[in-house]
Amino acid sequence: xxxRVTLTLRKDIKVKSLFVKVKGDANVYWSETNDDRTDTRxxxxxxxxxKLKQSLTPENSKETVLPEGIHVFKFRFQIPPGSMPSSFKGxxxxxxxxxxxxxxxxxxxxxxxxKELVFKSKFLPSIQSPMSPQSGSDQKELGGFSKGHVDxxxxxxxxxxxxxxxxxxxxxxxxxxxxxxxxxxxxxKKVTCYANGNSNTTTxxxxxxxxxxxxxxxxxxxxxxxKIPSDQMPSIQNCxxxxxxxxxxxxxxxxxxxxxxxxxxITILHPDLVCRFQRDIAPPGDFGGPSNSDFPPPSxxxxxxxxxxxxGGYGYPAAQGFSAPPPExxxxxxxxxxxPYTSSAATYEGYGNAVPQQPLLYGSAVSTPxxxxxxxxxxxxxxxxxxxxxxxxxxxxxxxxxxxxxxxPMNEDFLSQGDKAPSQ
Numbered sequence: 070x071x072x073r074v075t076l077t078l079r080k081d082i083k084v085k086s087l088f089v090k091v092k093g094d095a096n097v098y099w100s101e102t103n104d105d106r107t108d109t110r111x112x113x114x115x116x117x118x119x120k121l122k123q124s125l126t127p128e129n130s131k132e133t134v135l136p137e138g139i140h141v142f143k144f145r146f147q148i149p150p151g152s153m154p155s156s157f158k159g160x161x162x163x164x165x166x167x168x169x170x171x172x173x174x175x176x177x178x179x180x181x182x183x184k185e186l187v188f189k190s191k192f193l194p195s196i197q198s199p200m201s202p203q204s205g206s207d208q209k210e211l212g213g214f215s216k217g218h219v220d221x222x223x224x225x226x227x228x229x230x231x232x233x234x235x236x237x238x239x240x241x242x243x244x245x246x247x248x249x250x251x252x253x254x255x256x257x258k259k260v261t262c263y264a265n266g267n268s269n270t271t272t273x274x275x276x277x278x279x280x281x282x283x284x285x286x287x288x289x290x291x292x293x294x295x296k297i298p299s300d301q302m303p304s305i306q307n308c309x310x311x312x313x314x315x316x317x318x319x320x321x322x323x324x325x326x327x328x329x330x331x332x333x334x335i336t337i338l339h340p341d342l343v344c345r346f347q348r349d350i351a352p353p354g355d356f357g358g359p360s361n362s363d364f365p366p367p368s369x370x371x372x373x374x375x376x377x378x379x380x381g382g383y384g385y386p387a388a389q390g391f392s393a394p395p396p397e398x399x400x401x402x403x404x405x406x407x408x409p410y411t412s413s414a415a416t417y418e419g420y421g422n423a424v425p426q427q428p429l430l431y432g433s434a435v436s437t438p439x440x441x442x443x444x445x446x447x448x449x450x451x452x453x454x455x456x457x458x459x460x461x462x463x464x465x466x467x468x469x470x471x472x473x474x475x476x477x478p479m480n481e482d483f484l485s486q487g488d489k490a491p492s493q
Contacts, residue, residue, distance in 0.1 A: 070146040074125060074170045074182075077139050083132045085173040087125040089144045092169075093118035093153060093188065097162035097262040097310050099269045114264035114310045118153045121146050132175070154308040155190040155339070161269055162262040162311045189339055192307045196336055199229035205331035209323070217246030217285075219329060223319045229336045233299035236335070240319055241290040244283045251322040252280040256295055256335075261312045275301070303339045 074089060095116040102109045125142040126133045157164040166186040173179050206222040223240035230236060236256070244250050256276040262269045276295050283289050295317070305313035315337055320330035 074142045081136050090122045090169045092120040093166040095164045099161040112264040119149045152307045154305050156188045159260045207329040209329040211246045223331045225333050231340045232301045236295045239292050243288045249282045249284050251282045254278040255318045259314045263310045304336045
């Protein structure tokens with residue numbers, strides 16, 4: 070993660086510290102009251118995925134003097150590897166990733182700039198044959214004032230979807246009873262929060278379909294398409310205190326009887342993961358196979374041909390950086406969290422381990438009027454020669470261009486030739 074902090078000063082100031090923090094946390098909180106409303110209990114829990122801190126001013130000095138003007142401080146964080154859930158906000162729980170810049174001065178209130186980050190996990194859930202259809206069946210024997218039984222079967226086109234996709238459902242109902250039954254389909258979202266051995270579940274119905282009743286001694290086959298709204302979050306299965314699940318329930322509404330039902334678990338994936346879920350998934354560890362990493366696989370060259378050049382690669386220019394500090398606008402001052410990076414090392418706050426950083430090979434990309442230092446520019450290395458892996462069959466060289474077409478010598482005087490043909 071790279072970025073920069075812009076500090077606009079109208080006068081010289083003394084700074085105790087200026088730093089940037091980035092963190093990822095999951096929190097749950099809810100309360101329960103008994104039926105008599107005489108006792109209320111609260112439950113809460115917290116999971117921290119990471120917390121990194123980077124100082125932008127010297128830490129060994131008591132105070133640092135910053136002169137008037139615009140100062141740009143670059144930063145870079147290496148997010149720890151591991152399986153971290155996507156950003157989420159619910160009624161009783163949330164998963165939040167946030168970056169914060171703080172300026173501390175003596176005898177002054179701290180100045181803080183915060184920005185929430187949208188984190189999309191690349192966690193690959195373990196699903197058996199996610200692109201294969203799933204099916205189910207149920208039977209209900211009616212008693213009391215009713216006679217007979219009801220049978221129904223249902224098939225869903227697959228198990229894993231992404232937001233905005235269509236679920237295709239086919240089900241058949243055989244009503245061998247003395248009552249009419251009404252088929253219904255419900256698509257729901259369930260959020261479960263956990264804290265100290267207790268749990269709290271909230272269920273919301275997203276879509277519902279009601280079909281015409283099926284009369285007694287009648288058999289019908291029904292088809293329907295349910296579209297998953299595009300704003301639905303991916304399923305969360307890799308958080309210890311928050312779980313987000315989706316289900317598609319097919320059931321028969323029978324008056325004065327328990328409704329037979331079929332429940333299909335639905336997994337909503339991040340769009341980037343759908344292509345990795347094929348019928349024949351590569352074994353773990355293979356290129357393109359399942360992985361628990363939240364980051365994309367490295368670019369590699371597949372086959373005998375070289376990979377296409379990337380920006381900043383051998384002999385290719387990198388993306389253009391900033392050539393001047395941002396302009397100062399009247400009436401605007403303070404800190405802003407913007408984009409690119411810094412070469413200072415980030416540390417795990419509370420863990421005492423330094424995060425290794427890569428050195429800047431090509432110097433600074435942002436010039437700072439008062440705090441900049443002259444960086445040595447290292448030119449990128451030239452591309453190494455490539456050895457061809459395949460030899461083409463030897464072919465005779467093509468004839469020379471001059472042998473195909475003959476032209477008169479350049480010292481020929483065309484104006485004085487008359488009807489005489491040019492000499493050869």
